[in-house]
Amino acid sequence: xxxxxxxxxxxxxxxxxxxxxxxxxxxxxxxxxxxxxxxxxxxxxxxxxxxxxxxxxxxxxxxxxxxxxxxxxxxxxxxxxxxxxxxxxxxxxxxxxxxxxxxxxxxxxxxxxxxxxxxxxxxxxxxxxxxxxxxxxxxxxxxxxxxxxxxxxxxxxxxxxxxxxxxxxxxxxxxxxxxxxxxxxxxxxxxxxxxxxxxxxxxxxxxxxxxxxxxxxxxxxxxxxxxxxxxxxxxxxxxxxxxxxxxx
Numbered sequence: 699x700x701x702x703x704x705x706x707x708x709x710x711x712x713x714x715x716x717x718x719x720x721x722x723x724x725x726x727x728x729x730x731x732x733x734x735x736x737x738x739x740x741x742x743x744x745x746x747x748x749x750x751x752x753x754x755x756x757x758x759x760x761x762x763x764x765x766x767x768x769x770x771x772x773x774x775x776x777x778x779x780x781x782x783x784x785x786x787x788x789x790x791x792x793x794x795x796x797x798x799x800x801x802x803x804x805x806x807x808x809x810x811x812x813x814x815x816x817x818x819x820x821x822x823x824x825x826x827x828x829x830x831x832x833x834x835x836x837x838x839x840x841x842x843x844x845x846x847x848x849x850x851x852x853x854x855x856x857x858x859x860x861x862x863x864x865x866x867x868x869x870x871x872x873x874x875x876x877x878x879x880x881x882x883x884x885x886x887x888x889x890x891x892x893x894x895x896x897x898x899x900x901x902x903x904x905x906x907x908x909x910x911x912x913x914x915x916x917x918x919x920x921x922x923x924x925x926x927x928x929x930x931x932x933x934x935x936x937x938x939x940x941x942x943x944x945x946x
Contacts, residue, residue: 699915701741701742701743702743702798704828705734705795705798705802705804705829705844706798706799706802706831706929708803709801709803709804711805712753712803712804713803715753715755715756716753716755716756717753717754717755718756718805718806719806719807719808719809720753720754720760720808720809720810720811721750721751721753721754721758721791721808721809721810721811722750722752722753722754722763722764722767722810722812722813723749723750723751723762723785723810723812723813723848723851724737724749724750724751724767724768724812724813724814724815725749725773725812725813725814725815725851725852725856726749726750726768726771726772726777726796726814726815726817727793727814727817727855727859727872727889728816728817728818728872729813729815729817729819729820729872729884729885730819732880732881732884733838733839733884733888734837734838734872734885734889735819735835735836735837735838735866736749736774736835736838736841736852736889736917737750737771737817737833737834737835738833738835738836738841738842738844739822739826739830739832739833739834740830740831740832741829741830741831741845742830743845744794744845745801745842746842746843746845747836747842747843747844747848748844748846748848749843749844749848749852750767750768750770750771750833751767751810751850752766752767752770754811756900757809757926759904760777760811761781764779764781764811764813765779768813768815770825770827771824771825771833772783772790772815772817772822772823772824772825772901773822773823773824773825774817774821774822774823775911776787776821777815777817777818777821777871778816778868778871779813779814779815779863780813780814780815780866781811781812781813781912782812782813782814782855782858783812783851783854783855783858784809784810784811784812785809785810785811785812785850785851785854786809786810786943787847788807789807790807790808790810790846790847791804791807791808791810791847793846794845800925806924807905810851810853812854814858814859814927816868816871816872816874817871817872818871818872820874821851822935829878838888840855844847849868855934856889859882859889860889860890860891863873863886863889863890863942863946864938864941864942864943865938865939865942866938866939867934867935867938868884868889869885869886869925869929870929870931870934872885873885873929875928876907876912876914876926876927876928877926877927877928877929878916878924878925878927879900879924879925880924882903882927883896883899883900886899886946890946898903899946902944904939905941907930907933907937908929908930908933908934909927909928909929909930910927910928910929910930911925911926911927912925912926912927912928914926942944
């Protein structure tokens, strides 16, 4: 079906199914190949990229809608999900559909609730819906041009991630069960957007006593195989209650 006709058809259905003027946008982070990545998509008739999103059904809780949208895009609902901000500036989305009739659902003014999600890369199965041509992971470095205000939404999500690094289970949610200390440092550097001194980082992390050193090492590299660690979840959660002390 032609994209314009598809939107017009779905518009009629949306007026019946969803709460008017309310939407959800999800910033889905993952950590892969030693870099922090975000899930982005491209709509069929757009050159700009966007974030996964959707609407709230009339008989649905807002958090449940966010879980549903997340599952539709990633094939899993077993991820860390956090509401972080509300976006409601005038004309934040209407201009994206300026060539459509004013009665169309997608052209209405929407207030969007932002959620960020932390997904372990290996557990995600990307899904392309009827509106999208591409869905992919992209490094948070050198991001492409975003549609509407989605760059603002992404920037706010990343800022929130930085602010919550010491009191939310971010490392646990993004890393696999077993990881190396260099991988943990790379994750922190990706979130913080800066390089960290290796020795200082190792000492600080070990001082928190939230890791368990395993009797295993990462095989296959050209250099000495680094030791593997896992989070001691009980100690980690206890430490997060008071917040990991000290800045990065």
